[in-house]
Amino acid sequence: MSAYEVYAVKYAHHMRRASENFIGGDPHDGPMPLDYFVWLIRGEGREIVVDTGFSAAMGRKRGREHIRCPTEGLRLLGTEASQVKDVVISHLHYDHVGNFDLFPAATLHLQDLEMSYATGRHMCEEGNRYAYEVEDVVAVVRRVYLNRVRFHSGDAELFSGVSLHLIGGHTMGMQAVRVATRRGWVVLASDASHFYANMEQARPFPIVWSVPDMVDGYAKLRSLAASPGHIIPGHDPLVMQRYPAPSKALEGIAVRLD
Numbered sequence: 001m002s003a004y005e006v007y008a009v010k011y012a013h014h015m016r017r018a019s020e021n022f023i024g025g026d027p028h029d030g031p032m033p034l035d036y037f038v039w040l041i042r043g044e045g046r047e048i049v050v051d052t053g054f055s056a057a058m059g060r061k062r063g064r065e066h067i068r069c070p071t072e073g074l075r076l077l078g079t080e081a082s083q084v085k086d087v088v089i090s091h092l093h094y095d096h097v098g099n100f101d102l103f104p105a106a107t108l109h110l111q112d113l114e115m116s117y118a119t120g121r122h123m124c125e126e127g128n129r130y131a132y133e134v135e136d137v138v139a140v141v142r143r144v145y146l147n148r149v150r151f152h153s154g155d156a157e158l159f160s161g162v163s164l165h166l167i168g169g170h171t172m173g174m175q176a177v178r179v180a181t182r183r184g185w186v187v188l189a190s191d192a193s194h195f196y197a198n199m200e201q202a203r204p205f206p207i208v209w210s211v212p213d214m215v216d217g218y219a220k221l222r223s224l225a226a227s228p229g230h231i232i233p234g235h236d237p238l239v240m241q242r243y244p245a246p247s248k249a250l251e252g253i254a255v256r257l258d
Helices: 056-062 070-076 112-119 134-145 196-200 211-224 238-242
Strands: 005-014 034-043 046-050 086-088 107-111 149-152 156-159 162-166 175-181 184-190 231-233 254-256
Touching: 005 070, 005 175, 005 238, 034 070, 034 175, 034 238, 046 156, 107 112, 107 134, 107 162, 112 134, 112 149, 134 149, 175 211, 184 211, 196 211, 196 231, 238 254
Parallel strands: 046 086, 086 107, 107 149, 184 231
Antiparallel strands: 005 034, 005 254, 034 046, 156 162, 162 175, 175 184
């Protein structure tokens, strides 16, 4: 099996406190900010992007610091968004599916359950729909009618060495991506675990569809990865510290995870 390169590309930032990042708060409350990433998988003559981030306008609406368009970070790695053929959407929250229109040639890969959740009865509740943007969801539905969305029901092999895994918990159709790399199986958890601490301490992030599914998901992530250190959380600034930039020019912008 071939080994893929995997990159995390930072595009936004948000200041938060630890008490906001765990159900039940945190007794040692202090600054615990979020970084926002998209991910690039490259190898076997293909480029796969995982999630598409949000725009500067959405950052203003949501009060997030938008640093650069995710496509700019990808371009610095030599990837043109307009040429990407496959985009995995881990889930349909605003910070993971915005900008997908900047990938016009791509097929979107999405879990059946996520579309059902984002367009069904559960969105009648403000607590469930808060992190969704209706225009993003509607635009993905339009993409379905153009035959540009491939749905997956549970775990599935996308390509040899790249597979999708239904985790649930954070949203009904949350999925992670497992990638064969030179250092073993790396798992892009996305929001199956926002921070290393969520999964390491079994303390879920408070935006959650099902707490039991989220906690069970931590065990599934561990079973998929070569080691706990091969799991990449969705929003932890420590990712940018624990992994090297692919070049001096990309320091603070992207790190290599494989």
